[in-house]
Amino acid sequence: MEFDFLSPVHEDLLDEIRNLNPLAIGANIKLHTERSGMPDLEAVNVAIFGVSENRRAEKKTEAPDFDRLRETFYGLFPGNWKLNLADLGDIRAGATVEDTYFAVQTLVESLIKNDVLPIILGGSQDLIYAQYRAYDNLDQMVNLVNIDRNFDLGDAEKPISSHSYVGKIVVDQPYNLFNYSTVGYQTYYNSQDEIELMERLFFEAYRLGEVTSDISLMEPILRSADLVGLDLGAIDSAALNSSFFKSPNGFNGREICALSRYAGISDKISSFGVYEYQEQLGEQANMLIAQIIWYFIEGVNYRTNENTISAKKEFIKYQVPIDDEVLVFFKSPVSGRWWIEIPFLSNVNTKLKRHTLLPCSEADYLEACNQVIPERWYKAKRKNEV
Structure with a gap:
């Protein structure tokens, strides 16, 4: 597969990879590099790529660079995995946001059709719209699960943003959405109008307290999903040790990793996105996000293929x-x-x-x-x- 819009993994990061323990993930992952080009995806099961786009974020910041997150993830050791991983590099922001959406949609659709499960490292969460649009030509209704403190329904009449992409998903053709579930919403971040709209559309909404009281209740919810998006703002800011995310309430490290593993172990989920990544996040945040990705892959490894x-x-x-x-x-x-x-x-x-x-x-x-x-x-x- 050739995708001209993908930028290879940076050379200076490759130098750091060479110093890793030979058993670490980074020493055993196929990489898109400037010298060798795109890796052969014939035997690849899971492919990671970044998307440096956040022009429609509610809180404007510099477009993210994922090198520090990659360095942290590469340094982890794999579990007893029978999976082949690849890092395809990054989709840089296009001339327009729609250009970026098209690139994400094209890449995700191609990977799914070739039985490769994409993990998307995002800038702003409106990129879920492009992730969802990748299913347009797959002839199926899809279930979307959003791990988030907000519903992100927004006003479908206004331009799409990181807090209104679900409204666009609902009203824009083709209509592929069967169910939408929000896991971990916090009532004070959502208007009563949106809460009532979720009810009228027969969508599912699970409050943070309900989820954390028994995290296992979310396993069937994630098992029914086709695609999952995780907003890092759903995590307790103390767990991220970040001043960018200011919510004192949210999932702790264990809870968010458990949800990620439930998503991975679902036979049905065919794409997974982690959004609202910020370049200024520190070492602790990068380690937690790396572990979220690790637990998702761990879940994928232990799928039982009960969807057959x-x-x-x-x-x-x-x-x-x-x-x-x-x-x-x-x-x-x-x-x-x-x-x-x-x-x-x-x-x-x-x-x-x-x-x-x-x-x-x-x-x-x-x-x-x-x-x-x-x-x-x-x-x-x-x-x-x-």
Whole structure:
């Protein structure tokens, strides 16, 4: 694959890589360099690239450079991974923001079609719009999970920004979005109008306190996602040790790494973005972000491929009658994970596949046995009917 808009990894960083322990990630990752060009991606499983674009950020700063983050990540040791990694370098800001979006969309789409999972290191979070648009030609409805303190719905009538890109995703054609979930929102950063709009659209919103009280509840949410975006502003500023992010509340280091691992272990997620990176972030912040990426890759390594038809044939089926409905649950005998079937409406124009399974928890099954319809199932069913 050739992409003229990608800049290679800087030469001075390559000099530092040569001094790494031979077992470190940096000594074993395929690199896009000026001398050797783009690496062969034939056997690559995960590819990292940066995007130096933040012209539509709410808080204007210099376009980020990812060298210090790369240096920190390269110095880590891999787990017992059976994955091949590549670093494709950076997409520099185009003549217009739309040019940058096009480059991101083109690269992500190409990587996904070639079974390479992209990790995007972003400037401003409006780049999720380009990440999402990469699915336009993949003939599927997609679920977007945003780990963020804000919903980022914004005003779709106004120009796109890092706090309004979701509104554009909802209204712009082609319509590929089936579900949008915000993980870790903080009420005082979101207007009541936006909170009510999330309800009316049957989107999912999980407050920070709800998530941190039991982080495992987010595993089914991330298992149902196709793409994930992480706003670094969702992290407690003390965990980042940064004056740029000023929120005293947010995820701590362990919690954000656990969410990242849940995202990685999901068989369905095909792209992952970390956004709002700032060049002035210090050593502690770079180490935490490097560990977030590490945990995502760790999760990818331990995927069980339960999204395949052959794997689903082994699932244990449970039927639960509630009022006029019969809810159909499935449990994997291998991982112990649960799914619930979404009713398929043949007369609705939809890209949803027949007998779509929605990830859920054992608690959802037990509640159904007590005649309580799971909220996620209800919202998914209503979206399919609209």
